[in-house]
Amino acid sequence: MKYNFSKGMAELKPSAIREILKNSGDTIPFSAGNPAPDAFPIDDVRMITDYVLKKEPVLALQYGITEGYTPLVDELTELAHNRYKVGTDNDSVIVVSGATQIMSLVTHCFINPGDTVICENPSFIGSLNCFRSSGTRLVGVSVESDGINIEELEIALKSNQNVKFIYTIPNFQNPTGVTMSYEKRVRMYDLAKKYNVLILEDNPYGDLRVSGKEIPSIKSLDTEGLVIYAGSFSKVIAPGIRVGFVVSPSEISAKLTVAKQTQDVHTAMLSQLIVYEWLKAGKINDHVIKIREIYRRKLNLMCDNLDNELSGYLTYNRPDGGLFVWAELNKEIDMISFVKKASQNGVSVVPGNAFLTDGSQSTQYIRLNFSTPSDKGIVDGVRILAETAKEMRK
Amino acid sequence: MKYNFSKGMAELKPSAIREILKNSGDTIPFSAGNPAPDAFPIDDVRMITDYVLKKEPVLALQYGITEGYTPLVDELTELAHNRYKVGTDNDSVIVVSGATQIMSLVTHCFINPGDTVICENPSFIGSLNCFRSSGTRLVGVSVESDGINIEELEIALKSNQNVKFIYTIPNFQNPTGVTMSYEKRVRMYDLAKKYNVLILEDNPYGDLRVSGKEIPSIKSLDTEGLVIYAGSFSKVIAPGIRVGFVVSPSEISAKLTVAKQTQDVHTAMLSQLIVYEWLKAGKINDHVIKIREIYRRKLNLMCDNLDNELSGYLTYNRPDGGLFVWAELNKEIDMISFVKKASQNGVSVVPGNAFLTDGSQSTQYIRLNFSTPSDKGIVDGVRILAETAKEMRK
Numbered sequence: 001m002k003y004n005f006s007k008g009m010a011e012l013k014p015s016a017i018r019e020i021l022k023n024s025g026d027t028i029p030f031s032a033g034n035p036a037p038d039a040f041p042i043d044d045v046r047m048i049t050d051y052v053l054k055k056e057p058v059l060a061l062q063y064g065i066t067e068g069y070t071p072l073v074d075e076l077t078e079l080a081h082n083r084y085k086v087g088t089d090n091d092s093v094i095v096v097s098g099a100t101q102i103m104s105l106v107t108h109c110f111i112n113p114g115d116t117v118i119c120e121n122p123s124f125i126g127s128l129n130c131f132r133s134s135g136t137r138l139v140g141v142s143v144e145s146d147g148i149n150i151e152e153l154e155i156a157l158k159s160n161q162n163v164k165f166i167y168t169i170p171n172f173q174n175p176t177g178v179t180m181s182y183e184k185r186v187r188m189y190d191l192a193k194k195y196n197v198l199i200l201e202d203n204p205y206g207d208l209r210v211s212g213k214e215i216p217s218i219k220s221l222d223t224e225g226l227v228i229y230a231g232s233f234s235k236v237i238a239p240g241i242r243v244g245f246v247v248s249p250s251e252i253s254a255k256l257t258v259a260k261q262t263q264d265v266h267t268a269m270l271s272q273l274i275v276y277e278w279l280k281a282g283k284i285n286d287h288v289i290k291i292r293e294i295y296r297r298k299l300n301l302m303c304d305n306l307d308n309e310l311s312g313y314l315t316y317n318r319p320d321g322g323l324f325v326w327a328e329l330n331k332e333i334d335m336i337s338f339v340k341k342a343s344q345n346g347v348s349v350v351p352g353n354a355f356l357t358d359g360s361q362s363t364q365y366i367r368l369n370f371s372t373p374s375d376k377g378i379v380d381g382v383r384i385l386a387e388t389a390k391e392m393r394k
Numbered sequence: 395m396k397y398n399f400s401k402g403m404a405e406l407k408p409s410a411i412r413e414i415l416k417n418s419g420d421t422i423p424f425s426a427g428n429p430a431p432d433a434f435p436i437d438d439v440r441m442i443t444d445y446v447l448k449k450e451p452v453l454a455l456q457y458g459i460t461e462g463y464t465p466l467v468d469e470l471t472e473l474a475h476n477r478y479k480v481g482t483d484n485d486s487v488i489v490v491s492g493a494t495q496i497m498s499l500v501t502h503c504f505i506n507p508g509d510t511v512i513c514e515n516p517s518f519i520g521s522l523n524c525f526r527s528s529g530t531r532l533v534g535v536s537v538e539s540d541g542i543n544i545e546e547l548e549i550a551l552k553s554n555q556n557v558k559f560i561y562t563i564p565n566f567q568n569p570t571g572v573t574m575s576y577e578k579r580v581r582m583y584d585l586a587k588k589y590n591v592l593i594l595e596d597n598p599y600g601d602l603r604v605s606g607k608e609i610p611s612i613k614s615l616d617t618e619g620l621v622i623y624a625g626s627f628s629k630v631i632a633p634g635i636r637v638g639f640v641v642s643p644s645e646i647s648a649k650l651t652v653a654k655q656t657q658d659v660h661t662a663m664l665s666q667l668i669v670y671e672w673l674k675a676g677k678i679n680d681h682v683i684k685i686r687e688i689y690r691r692k693l694n695l696m697c698d699n700l701d702n703e704l705s706g707y708l709t710y711n712r713p714d715g716g717l718f719v720w721a722e723l724n725k726e727i728d729m730i731s732f733v734k735k736a737s738q739n740g741v742s743v744v745p746g747n748a749f750l751t752d753g754s755q756s757t758q759y760i761r762l763n764f765s766t767p768s769d770k771g772i773v774d775g776v777r778i779l780a781e782t783a784k785e786m787r788k
Contacts, residue, residue: 001590001619004558005649009503012652034457042451049443049664057436061632063428097491097636097658104657108527109403113507130656133502164398196395225395238455240663242491255399258406262524263498264491268662269634270443 008135028381031348032372039291040238048277060273064266066257068095072276076245086219086229092253097267099204099232099244103130106200108259110164111136118156119167120148122355124174140357145317147180150187157195165198172205172322175355175367179320182215189221204232205322207288210296212320225249233275241271302370302378309386325368333392335364342388347381402529422775425742426766433685434632442671454667458660460651462489466670470639480613480623486647491661493598493626493638497524500594502653504558505530512550513561514542516749518568534751541574544581551589559592566599566716569749569761573714576609583615598626599716601682604690606714619643627669635665696764696772703780719762727786729758736782741775
């Protein structure tokens, strides 16, 4: 039988990265995006899970309500308010199966095929593909060292029809590592208000700040119910449990809940109970302090080594947090050839075009992840990249 | 701000059941659909979870691949083949976050707004709402005591455009409890072939057979790659872990995987590892024998009590398994008033129109669940229903 797929899914191209990185199985994974496994609170999770399965086994195993386990929703409402300064009486929180589900639910609730989403260009490929898979038109706006180009953003808002929302990762953006300035956050919010468009604020890395000063979220400015805030425990606890949360105007949260019911009914109860007990035990503050040390060490290790070994071959801005370094290769090095060669030499990196709204455009950028490889992997990997660059310049 | 929701989501009506059952918090839950909590393998889950978090904590907490944990996929491929007799070399298995996600992924991959899905009428409201939420046109075909009306099905296939798939629950259908005969399965498959339409075969209750003989699945007939088979551990292990699996032609499984990546990246690893270790330990056979005893007892308890106390007021066919009894009230009793009155008297049941493709149509049916209430709840609940019926006949 010949299958007749939906338009959005039929047009979603298989990732070019996969082709390029096909045989990169045993390489040093600068191409990955996994949180550092030594940042997982393994002992806490083990203790809590044991406790939960002894104390409340039926609760952990039975169906739950779609919005999330009520005590966890309450705990998250407080956390959002106190720690992340988001959420008013007009907002409500729901638990989701990882932050990617938020992009999916928002798309499900707002996008008719052909509608437009404006996003940073480059941006996180997972979210871009989520939008694309429902037939969304993506309009990319360039990213500067202090965040999205606001003038371009206004032009995009003015010149496109049916713009449903602006998608942004304001902290340590994936892939650029850029943090949006406070001024630009205010201006983005004002533009959203002016053009009557929502903002989908994705903040998976916010807690992973290793330098610089905390900047208020866009959601913290939200007095008109324009901002959907996506929070995640993938980097703060661990990604394998698949727990995130959304803070959005209650009317939107209600709609997202109906959509979630059609997607997975509810998030795994055991995962929810682990997060609930962990938060209730007041673990988050100390844990984040601890994992920031790990990320600070790894980020600086990668950047110091890049500075020492590759200064003539690439340039980058040292990010204040997150998981990635976004580096531009010198013009005389062909980016795609470099990525292939590096993979053959034992290091996989992601070619920058993967993150563009139009992936067929060319770029000199590559994305380097420092959280997945070991410290030794970082040192060895950067050395191999330097050797690759030297080899290619010959 | 006024929110401009997508067409599919905007048109999805809030459930009328919720209104009717609004104040049914403390009633006996014949309206529920939860598996019996005493059927959960709590000790096994506790032991396995402890083992997994000691032996492979990072695996349980780190990102996994979208298709599912590879050893689990292999285990499920064998299980599908040996236990459920589904899957050929042309098929492949992926792990999902509960079977509802399969309906969502199939919708995502095949439905453009306005496309048609043919389903049994009545059918499972969760799946119907999933299809509706993406702008699907639903065409319902009536259900007889041996399954869908095949003549009506052919008319529906002939007279509707862009039919993407037939959705069916062949075993102990929700809500009717009906099991489709082997002959009708063959005829449905032949019609799908003739009209070049897929079949989405949803089998959440297959293992909960308490009487009668096992009937081969439609997927077991699939030589042309027409059938997507949805399996679930919600009833066999427990729903709170959110693990199901799909067996479909490899080209479709690959597309479903891309869609799943945009929805939740992967299913919670801890949940996957629990199912994997439980299957690997060979627990399923004995466990299913054991839980069938529980379901047999509860089903017969409800039906025997219905026969004794309500024989003049309603009729039904005793199902061979599943979770539900589908009962038709005598004409002189107004169904909606009965449901409201029963709720006031302490028992909640679901009004049958909730399961119709056109919920505004009237019906004399109600759905009664026997797995959620305790044995005492079943006895008391049926007595209250009988009192309610008598009261209304006055």
